[in-house]
Amino acid sequence: MVTVNDLMTVIPSSIAPNTPMRTVIGVMKTEGCRQLPVLENGKLVGIITDRDVRLVMNSPVVLHGRWQDEDLLDNVTAESCMTPNPITVTPSTPAYRAAEMLSIYKFGALPVLENDTVVGIITVTDFLDYAARVLAEDVIPG
Template sequence: MLTVNDIMTVNPYTLAPEMTLREIVRMMKEEGCRHLPVVDDGKLVGIVTDRDVRLVLNSPLVLHARWPDDDLLDEVAAEGIMTTDPVTVTPATPAAKAAEILSIYKFGALPVVANHKSGKQILVGIVTVTDFLNHFQEKRTEIVQ
């Protein structure tokens, strides 16, 4: 049985709760990430997506002159825009179940967590729609060859 562990991205890029919107945008651009888990002392506390960033920058509360967006980039932190308590999966979760969650809720990614000896759940990876597509493309290539 195919599990999340077989297709997930291990050690994904992460954010600290206090990171600014400017730092988040820079990381998304430089690393090509659209979903960034927010981690505090190893524990998953939320997730920020490119959609969250767009919603903040395109808010009707922001006048659309250049300077308000520029101010927001330095004043808004990850903890202010993240989704708290995101839906998660474990490495042992069947991949089909993770795909079902992604599809039903229209998510682009799911953080992957595991129990740590300290008792808290720690982030061990992320599984994205792209991870699924890459997996099936690899399998298709194997079949064709």
């Protein structure tokens, strides 16, 4: 049986709750990721996504100036827009269960915890990569 451990990104980048949006965006760009676990004293306290960042930075109802964007980037922290206490899985969770959770809850990722320590993150992209490999095996003789 395929487990989360077989597909997850091992030891993902993470940030602290007091990390400003400018740094959050920088880490996401540098690491090429759309979700970051938020850790405080080594413990998972939340998850922040690119959607959370977009909601902070781009209100479709409120027009604001460039200086206000700079203020948001420097003064809004991960803690103020993260999802606290996210749903998690373990490395031994069957992969299909994690896929069901991502689908049911419309999440992009689930932190992977082992003994209360973040050891990875499982994302929709991890599942797409896996599906692409499996489907390619049907087309390309192994």
